[in-house]
Amino acid sequence: MKHFYQKQVSRLLLLLGLVSLSNCSSNYGTQEPKVSKVKEGKGQFLRLSIHRPHEVVLRALKHDPMLEIKQVYMLFYDQATDKLKCVREAKATSDRALDKLDVQLPSGDYKLVVLANPTKDILRMTNVEAPLSMLTEAQKVLTRVFIGDDGSLVMSNDQGPITITKSLFRETAHESLTTPMSVTIEPCLARVLVYGTPQVRGGHKGNMPIKYKVTNVMQKASVLRQLNKLSTGVMEQQGDNSSREQRYAKSSVWDAWLQSLPRDGSDLANYALRDLNAHVMANTVYETIEQFAGELNTNNLLYAKDTPIPENAFQKAYAPYALIAFPYIPEELHLANDEGWLSYQGQYYSESQFKTMLQNNSLPSDLKSIVERNHINAEKLTSSEGGFSLEGLNFYYKSYNYYPVFITHFGGDSAHPVYGQYGIVRGNEYRINLVEVSSVGSATPMLYSNDFSPIFSDKHTAISARVMDPVIRNQEARL
Incomplete structure (x- = not known):
């Protein structure tokens, strides 16, 4: 079978520069990623590499929602309390991976969750000081909660929160780890x-x-x-x-x-x-x-x-x-256009044939009794929006x-x-x-x-x- 997808050798790469928020608990969800030089004294640097597990692309579609990353939220939860402490946001400017992303925040021990393309309903679960359980525990939600207005899909860590320790932080961006901390994300839907x-x-x-x-x-x-x-x-x-x-x-x-x-x-x-x-x-x-x-x-x-x-x-x-x-x-029936048909005890009737039998009062006695008990007439067959099964009489609508x-x-x-x-x-x-x-x-x-x-x-x-x-x-x- 010809594949709907083909393997893609290159990853998504997002040229973001340095991302910084001056205060972990303010301006959440409103900051744009910074491309200019980051001022000193606002924390240390952590280098991340965010990517998807599936390097496949739909041949006939430029953007497949199961693969496309438009916006990324990096959520840092306190390792001891599981409370959200810092949020970093980055918007994708090209269809390439967040391969080397330097994030500035107070050094510490965290649990990291990365969300891509979060909807408003998902963002409501991620206010600062919100518990990690908001993301790990199941809630009664509709499928559309994980789908954006533009058709993008929410994505998250593929194997749960990732442990971040103080030892991973560096004083300046260029001193960040040569090998970044890798985070794999996957769509939240199938x-x-x-x-x-x-x-x-x-x-x-x-x-x-x-x-x-x-x-x-x-x-x-x-x-x-x-x-x-x-x-x-x-x-x-x-x-x-x-x-x-x-x-x-x-x-x-x-x-x-x-x-x-x-x-x-x-x-x-x-x-x-x-x-x-x-x-x-x-x-x-x-x-x-x-x-x-x-x-x-x-x-x-x-x-x-x-x-x-x-x-x-x-x-x-x-x-x-x-x-x-x-x-x-059934092979013994030849119907017109979108006509339906009926079956009863192994006998098949076209919809038009059955209507004629109703009008001529020529139905077999047992079938006639079923029709009368269930108030079945030609109008009911015509106006029906679906089939029915009544006492062994089956109507296959269209x-x-x-x-x-x-x-x-x-x-x-x-x-x-x-x-x-x-x-x-x-x-x-x-x-x-x-x-x-x-x-x-x-x-x-x-x-x-x-x-x-x-x-x-x-x-x-x-x-x-x-x-x-x-x-x-x-x-x-x-x-």
Whole structure:
């Protein structure tokens, strides 16, 4: 498969000069980076190198929000109290890395958090004297909190706060460490793209576009990723040089779920059924990955919060999934334009045929009883904004069938699930390739809030997945 991204050899480099604030507790968020000579007596100097973990760039898009750094906030927390003491801000003037950044502040022992492209909601968590827990502990937030008005994504340290000691400071900028303190940052969200030209068996594709929507994600999210075991079974540690393809994450409810899984769905955010109907789905399933280029910085619904789940929660009620709306039409039906169809006890009817049978009162007796009990008439079919399933009678509005694809992280054998097999983790792009549609789906969108059956028990979730790159995770779906 032709890659949507290509490796980039050079890093982002930002020519900032010297950054200084005269007082750590004043003028927060208003100072511009200084390019002129910094006056003496305002603290000592610390040299930083801030970069991203993924050196990949989208071929068809000049600026990919998962890679672009526009503005950086360096937050220095007191090592003893975990209270925010100093803030330094730098704006990116070019698409290059903050490779050698000399920051002036009072020398001391700190915990450093770097935020890129912070939104107003995120900045409210970073007032001077604010506790570090505002960034490390999960809060109930919407995905858009991590997306700027310009489509940029909030980024943060990839392995938690970094320890800064007094020994790293120098009296003047040119005496700063030859090798700067390295800080790697990653987007606080993941991206889910569904694409492909699936082979259709037992039927054919209608004229309507294929749609999708990601749902069943965590209610709460933290600014900093919570570390968890690697795919090797070893606990991830800051600076352990682990590869990104080995990493997973931990949610705020992870430990509680290990003890007892909830039955009320309160920890997860699900769209209402009306918002899962194909006609309101904003995401289109394109034939190729490249066709998403124009939407990556305009369509917020392509992005999702961290949703890692422990092995005991590999059930439909707890795992995130992409709901696919595919216009599948059984081979014995030939419909006009965006016409829908109905099924009952293995019999298929075109929408126009069924309306004629209603008008002529020629329905079979058992089907007629269902129609009368549920007040189904030609007008209801015409004015409907979605399908329905009533007593075995299914109406596929505009021929849309619904299929769930549970999102895999590490992948593996669905019959023998392993740690990290399912879930969503920030900084990753999940590419779901629709390979085949082999049977009729559901006439209505499905919510699994009360379905505690294993994920792999559903015939529509037979997924083969493989990790192709530390940031891009591919899986194939046969519906």
